[in-house]
Amino acid sequence: MRRHLMPEIREGGVNVTPLIDIVLCLIIFFMLVAKIGVDTGADRNIDIPTSILGTDIKDMGNTLVLNVVNGPTGVPNPQPIVTALVKGQMQELKLRDFYNGKAQDQLLNTLKLYREGDPILKMTPNPDFKVVIRGDKSLTFRFLAPVLMDCNLAHVKSFAFDTKQPT
Amino acid sequence: MKFQGAKKIHYDSGPNMTALVDIAMVILIFLMLAGTFNQMEHYLVSDVPLQAKGVGAKPPEGAVFPTKFTIDVSEQGPMYTVKAGNFASVKDTDPRRACDRLTVQLKNQYKNFKDAGVKMDDVQIIIYPQENVTLDGLVPAFEAAQNAGFAKVGFGLNTK
Numbered sequence: 001m002r003r004h005l006m007p008e009i010r011e012g013g014v015n016v017t018p019l020i021d022i023v024l025c026l027i028i029f030f031m032l033v034a035k036i037g038v039d040t041g042a043d044r045n046i047d048i049p050t051s052i053l054g055t056d057i058k059d060m061g062n063t064l065v066l067n068v069v070n071g072p073t074g075v076p077n078p079q080p081i082v083t084a085l086v087k088g089q090m091q092e093l094k095l096r097d098f099y100n101g102k103a104q105d106q107l108l109n110t111l112k113l114y115r116e117g118d119p120i121l122k123m124t125p126n127p128d129f130k131v132v133i134r135g136d137k138s139l140t141f142r143f144l145a146p147v148l149m150d151c152n153l154a155h156v157k158s159f160a161f162d163t164k165q166p167t
Numbered sequence: 168m169k170f171q172g173a174k175k176i177h178y179d180s181g182p183n184m185t186a187l188v189d190i191a192m193v194i195l196i197f198l199m200l201a202g203t204f205n206q207m208e209h210y211l212v213s214d215v216p217l218q219a220k221g222v223g224a225k226p227p228e229g230a231v232f233p234t235k236f237t238i239d240v241s242e243q244g245p246m247y248t249v250k251a252g253n254f255a256s257v258k259d260t261d262p263r264r265a266c267d268r269l270t271v272q273l274k275n276q277y278k279n280f281k282d283a284g285v286k287m288d289d290v291q292i293i294i295y296p297q298e299n300v301t302l303d304g305l306v307p308a309f310e311a312a313q314n315a316g317f318a319k320v321g322f323g324l325n326t327k
Contacts, residue, residue: 016184023191027198034202049306053313054209132210135302142298144305145217145324152217160210163306167207 041085042134042162043067049137051163062128064114065162066093066107068135070143080143082107095146107147111154127157134162211309215321218293234280235291237323238269240308242300249308251276251292266307273315287316293323 042065057063067083082093093107117125131151135144151159236252247265250256255272259265280290292312296305312320 016188020184020188020191023188023195027191027195030195030198030202034198036198036201048208049303051209051211051306051310053310054211057210057212130212137301137303139302140298141296141300141305144302145298145322148217148322149324158212158214160212161302161306161309162208163211164208 039085040132041065041067041083041090042132043083046134046136047138048134049161049163050166051161052166054163054165057130057132057160059128062126063130063132063160064111065132065134066147068133068139068144068147070136070139078143080139080147082147084110086110095150105150108150108153111150111156115154115156129156131156131159132162133159211306211313213309213321215291215293215319218321218323234285234289235293236276238292238294238308238312240294240296240300240304242297242304247304249311262304262307266311269308270311270314273311273317277316288318290317291319291321292317293321295323295325297325 040060040063046067046069064084064086069081071079071081077096079095082095083090084093085091086093093110095105095107097104097106111131113121113123115126115129117123133144133147148159238252239248239250241248245260246258247260247262248256248258249265249269251269251273254276255269257265257268257272259268277287281287294305294308294312296308309320
């Protein structure tokens with residue numbers, strides 16, 4: 001009796017093994033290099049100034065990015081509009097705010113919190129804490145100076161301006 | 168009569184890789200589009216605290232003062248002016264062009280300091296901008312100072 005064997009499947013086509021190798025290498029590369037899901041709080045709508053010089057900040061974990069734009073003028077005590085990602089939430093940090101009749105310096109308090117820590121919030125003091133100022137190119141020194149002043153008062157050792165490279 | 172055609176090249180069959188390739192390509196394109204590489208941005212870092220003219224108490228006796236000079240930056244209409252100490256003054260309608268010229272003069276000053284035996288790590292440049300100067304005008308002045316070789320560049324506040 002003759003046995004029926006399964007026919008041998010043979011398939012012609014392009015050998016895709018090198019393609020898969022390269023594609024998987026590229027995927028691993030992009031997964032390592034791309035910063036997906038890492039939000040520093042930088043507002044991409046701000047048009048930052050251009051600079052030729054500049055360094056890279058390796059340790060972005062020790063930084064707080066402050067988005068600073070000009071505030072309204074023609075009002076008493078004009079203030080810049082400062083936003084930052086604080087405790088995972090984008091917040092506006094007013095330089096001086098009145099709450100229940102008490103003056104509060106939200107920006108200064110936040111900077112102090114990051115710099116000096118808070119045992120209740122389980123935040124340890126961070127002497128290497130840096131501030132990155134992501135200011136609009138039209139930001140005037142009138143609005144920038146109070147932000148620098150608050151950095152000084154909070155004993156922030158260094159600050160950096162976020163700039164873009166010329167194209 | 169039976170004709171025998173050219174022998175076909177056969178590959179051994181295995182798992183169908185088409186789906187894998189499709190998914191891998193989709194992931195690759197997603198990562199390429201969604202990834203932010205921050206290659207186009209960099210930072211101008213300053214480790215010098217904000218200074219203020221005309222405020223503060225008498226310094227303690229024996230205090231060592233760093234060598235410092237100031238750069239005044241002002242914008243009046245289209246004219247951009249930078250004055251560095253008493254040795255450089257540049258005016259131009261384009262801040263970057265003005266600061267390129269300032270860089271040359273600051274480089275000369277750097278050389279003068281070095282020739283005079285000043286410890287360059289201690290030299291501070293404090294930029295005093297007018298209130299109406301924009302960040303776009305501040306950054307070139309900051310850059311000019313760093314480009315000339317001065318490592319410690321900070322900002323000052325006019326308190327008058």
